[in-house]
Amino acid sequence: MAQAPAFNKPKVELHVHLDGAIKPETILYFGRERGIALPADTVEELQKIIGMDEPHSLPYFLSKFEYYMPAIVGSRDAIKRIAYEFVEMKAKEGVVYAEVRYSPHLLANSKVQPIPWNQAEGDLTPDEVVNLVNQGLQEGEKTFGIKVRSILCCMRHQPEWSPEVVELCKKYRNQTVVAIDIAGDETIEGSSYFPGHLEAYKEALQSGIHRTVHAGEVCSAEVVREAVDILKTERIGHGYHTIEDQALYDRLRKENMHFEVCPWSSYLTGAWKPETEHPVVRFKNDRANYSLNSDDPLIFKSTLDTDYQMTKRDMGFTEEEFKRLNINAAKSSFLPEDEKEELLNQLYKAYDMTPPPATAAGQGP
Numbered sequence: 058m059a060q061a062p063a064f065n066k067p068k069v070e071l072h073v074h075l076d077g078a079i080k081p082e083t084i085l086y087f088g089r090e091r092g093i094a095l096p097a098d099t100v101e102e103l104q105k106i107i108g109m110d111e112p113h114s115l116p117y118f119l120s121k122f123e124y125y126m127p128a129i130v131g132s133r134d135a136i137k138r139i140a141y142e143f144v145e146m147k148a149k150e151g152v153v154y155a156e157v158r159y160s161p162h163l164l165a166n167s168k169v170q171p172i173p174w175n176q177a178e179g180d181l182t183p184d185e186v187v188n189l190v191n192q193g194l195q196e197g198e199k200t201f202g203i204k205v206r207s208i209l210c211c212m213r214h215q216p217e218w219s220p221e222v223v224e225l226c227k228k229y230r231n232q233t234v235v236a237i238d239i240a241g242d243e244t245i246e247g248s249s250y251f252p253g254h255l256e257a258y259k260e261a262l263q264s265g266i267h268r269t270v271h272a273g274e275v276c277s278a279e280v281v282r283e284a285v286d287i288l289k290t291e292r293i294g295h296g297y298h299t300i301e302d303q304a305l306y307d308r309l310r311k312e313n314m315h316f317e318v319c320p321w322s323s324y325l326t327g328a329w330k331p332e333t334e335h336p337v338v339r340f341k342n343d344r345a346n347y348s349l350n351s352d353d354p355l356i357f358k359s360t361l362d363t364d365y366q367m368t369k370r371d372m373g374f375t376e377e378e379f380k381r382l383n384i385n386a387a388k389s390s391f392l393p394e395d396e397k398e399e400l401l402n403q404l405y406k407a408y409d410m411t412p413p414p415a416t417a418a419g420q421g422p
């Protein structure tokens with residue numbers, strides 16, 4: 058019998074990767090359809106190889122993508138379908154609003170240097186990838202009745218892609234694209250200062266494209282500080298190590314910085330050592346602004362409920378805290394103000410809460 062959800066109410070998810078949230082069945086289907094070799098031919102076997110059960114390192118986690126990305130990348134049908142199925146997956150989990158992220162370059166096989174995943178050159182450009190994902194998400198929204206927006210990722214090790222990423226954000230803004238991100242290996246020395254990333258984030262700021270950055274997941278608080286001061290980020294992806302720099306943590310709390318926390322992910326990637334208190338407990342106790350997110354449910358063999366179960370069971374999270382953090386997630390979403398207000402009202406209603414007067418008047422904090 059399926060376990061009852063830890064928080065059986067509408068939820069907001071802000072940090073989840075499209076290419077880490079694919080159904081194993083879909084990988085197998087496109088592998089067969091396109092004649093691309095996969096390490097397994099049943100769902101169970103495939104999950105055993107690409108899934109994780111025990112804590113490991115971030116590079117080990119990143120190596121998992123090598124197994125299955127070739128079945129998806131470069132295929133118009135596959136890309137549109139994973140976007141559509143993502144919306145279905147989130148609707149089933151009780152998510153009413155999600156922001157899903159991906160690197161357009163990592164799904165393309167044309168006008169991208171180097172061509173990723175050892176693909177032969179084809180004719181699918183990063184620009185068309187974004188268009189296909191938008192179509193899949195929009196069709197999914199119609200069918201499954203939830204709202205989904207997207208975030209385009211720069212990659213730490215490929216700063217030369219970043220200027221095009223921000224241009225795609227501008228071109229497809231309001232056709233689901235709301236923000237820019239930097240994903241990948243944050244241990245790359247000096248990567249916050251790579252000119253491509255600097256240029257892209259400067260342009261994003263100037264053109265009103267929202268900004269988030271993966272930072273302080275495995276690296277020190279210094280990378281978080283760079284994301285805030287150099288890249289002018291509005292949210293932090295993970296950010297666990299922020300708490301090691303008390304002054305920075307105090308400042309970010311004062312500025313109401315939002316932390317996109319991924320508890321189960323942080324356990325499996327080794328970003329959090331289970332013998333220590335999880336930073337999200339500190340965030341909870343300090344009533345900081347954060348959300349709970351699944352990150353890469355395909356590889357972590359999880360759903361968003363896994364993260365809620367973990368924090369409820371092991372960290373004493375209550376229904377009240379789940380409500381509070383989802384309201385903070387909605388407030389920190391990259392939706393335009395009127396849609397944000399609508400989402401907040403939807404949550405207040407579902408949570409049996411009275412909207413605070415300032416928010417009801419449209420002038421919330």
Ligand SMILES: [Zn+2]
Nearest residue numbers: 074271294352
């Ligand atoms: Zn992530």
